Amino acid sequence: MVPHLTTALTGPLLELERRFLAASPQIEHWLRGQWLEHTPPFYSSVDLRNSGFKLAPVDTNLFPGGFNNLNPAFLPLCVQAAMSAIEKFCPDARSLLLIPENHTRNQFYLQNVAQIAAILKQTGLNVRIGTLLPEIDKPTTIDLANGQQLLLEPLIRTPYRLGLDGFDPCAILLNNDLSAGIPPILQGLNEQVVLPPVHAGWAVRRKSNHFAAYDQVANDFAKAIGIDPWRINPAFSVCRSINFHERQGEECLAANVAAVLDLVKEKYREYDIDETPYVVVKADAGTYGMGVMTVRDADEVIALNRKQRNKMSVVKEGLEVSEVLIQEGVHSFETVKDAVAEPVIYMIDRYVVGGFYRVHTGRGKDENLNAPGMHFEPLAFETGCNLPDYRCGNPDSAPNRFYAYGVVGRLACLAAAIELERTAPETDED
């Protein structure tokens, strides 16, 4: 069940993957050293794009929502990684409160919540699910399409602690990205471990902070194994004080789009790549593929029509977009049954626990595949991504490609660790 991959420009990627495989002792040694200095987030998922000449992360999610899409055979891997994470973050925990997104009708998402709860239960924690939805004022059972049930319970806040009726957890795991801000009920919980910390939510988080940290990670890593960091790192820039409705900040946007495109064109010349460079303009805070636009020329952002401006101006929870990331577009030359595919890597703690392909039958190789209403076809990887196949040694074989994915996914996870350190609020202890 490994999906068949076709990569148009196999040459350079093969070379990159071969480099990763040959350097795996240095890579793993380097990563071990990094994890001694930086604590990875409890869990994460990373969207990768594989253009053949480049393999890079384009988005790192700290509240991953697709655990239901992983290959069930890798459940033990998830449980083992979660045991390791719990040992580190809250060895003393016996009970854990899981707080999901406020989707009660999205069956796929609810199955993800059920899967996270199942993984955590199997580490030996008492797990219950509390909801931020005010309309759920008593324990409510939701039937899942796969025959399971999910019990959502109303949260109960005391001055210093958060729990449920008859349930006072040691740890709280967020699967809610806090796009609407940090709700008061989650503030000031100094007695309980909150994972990831609330500043990992989109109320505080900025993609530009993440990719600034990734810049550093990619540079250090590339130096350690002797590659051009651009091969794993999408160029980016950022514009603040944008108002799409009022057409404020267009010049900043156009100038930064031009700058990133110039940089990419230079690299395409250097590597003799015969493709049209493009950038992706996206909200610096936010998720779900909302507020995303593909641009091939700086002039395009000057002449946005009303519909385009409306589309760019709000993201999830109706938040206004005023800061945008201008990110080098990475073509996706991977296809599954002729449809463009991008790999998504799942991690718990510092361990890759699986992944899947996001497949879009109606989109091109330079388009955002994470779009509302998309036809989304997850294809679970057959391997855990931690198993380079040294015996066959062929980087084109799926286990080896997955090893490369696992390496770049972990680099993004490391960048998230550094990002969270840098953006942590000062505490009273400091």
Next chain:
Amino acid sequence: MVPHLTTALTGPLLELERRFLAASPQIEHWLRGQWLEHTPPFYSSVDLRNSGFKLAPVDTNLFPGGFNNLNPAFLPLCVQAAMSAIEKFCPDARSLLLIPENHTRNQFYLQNVAQIAAILKQTGLNVRIGTLLPEIDKPTTIDLANGQQLLLEPLIRTPYRLGLDGFDPCAILLNNDLSAGIPPILQGLNEQVVLPPVHAGWAVRRKSNHFAAYDQVANDFAKAIGIDPWRINPAFSVCRSINFHERQGEECLAANVAAVLDLVKEKYREYDIDETPYVVVKADAGTYGMGVMTVRDADEVIALNRKQRNKMSVVKEGLEVSEVLIQEGVHSFETVKDAVAEPVIYMIDRYVVGGFYRVHTGRGKDENLNAPGMHFEPLAFETGCNLPDYRCGNPDSAPNRFYAYGVVGRLACLAAAIELERTAPETDED
């Protein structure tokens, strides 16, 4: 492919397993606390016996030799656990020297060595295999029955380090139980990490030290979850200064056999168990099922004939037996296709990574199944042993039984950790 299990006395075991399942939050919490205080050995395997009324370890191996028997589906679990172990013991390692037993013709054992090397390579280490065999004086390739090859190389010792030609490893992993003593070539290696430490070898190790540590672990654990520790702990005693050839120490042996049998009889009465108690007399140092005897009455050890005395007097590498363990026998009521079976649990670091059944078609429920020349039929567990199945909740279902096995296996692993602490030689730093 889960082997069908028949357990004659399902009642009490079901009750024990149900207790384990219900208490899994306490169990995992308790274990997490223990691992903060005690460092598990790099790897281990534990022979369990499951009598229905009792589930107990009878032997803990710190140089496990059956990785080839594990379900290949759990290779990623082994790799992840090994990554965790390497992070802890030797985060700075890039290369590792594996030193196996001196068997060059045992195809099963050689496949185990190849499997250990494969796991470690997949954590990103450079792995090479050095042999203690003096006749291998140049790199020698051995063909394995499964089509793979193993390269054995002669060890090269410098004043302070051990390596191979052109290979100076940071870490040394022993898969050799040092029954013949600690060879000079392995002594005084203060600059390199040796895993497990040489005092884990049978030159120093004693089963009685292990089971004394297990006594403490079983008592603490039983108290934590509210069970009678005897349900997971085989009673034992020890005799030193035995000489089977010269019939020295027979009285000590008879007295201790009687004492253990009396204790077991008392317990059988308490639990209304209608079976004949027995003890297993085995060499306190040693392995491979040599020097093992089943005894149902203290008188039996007085009247040993020459053949029996010869059998008991030597173990692997021709070592004389002078110290014996008298261990409560635990009937095995598990059968696979009508043959008596005992589960063997494999661990890397503190993680259960799989297991298999040792099956013997020619032996009874109260006999040692680890006997030379036995018909040995490993049956890989289908699960990783870390996944209690809460949905079905039936302790008789294989995943739940495997959870119980995984718990008792980890208790034995914890006992090994404490045993190694207690028996560690004093170092200059102390």
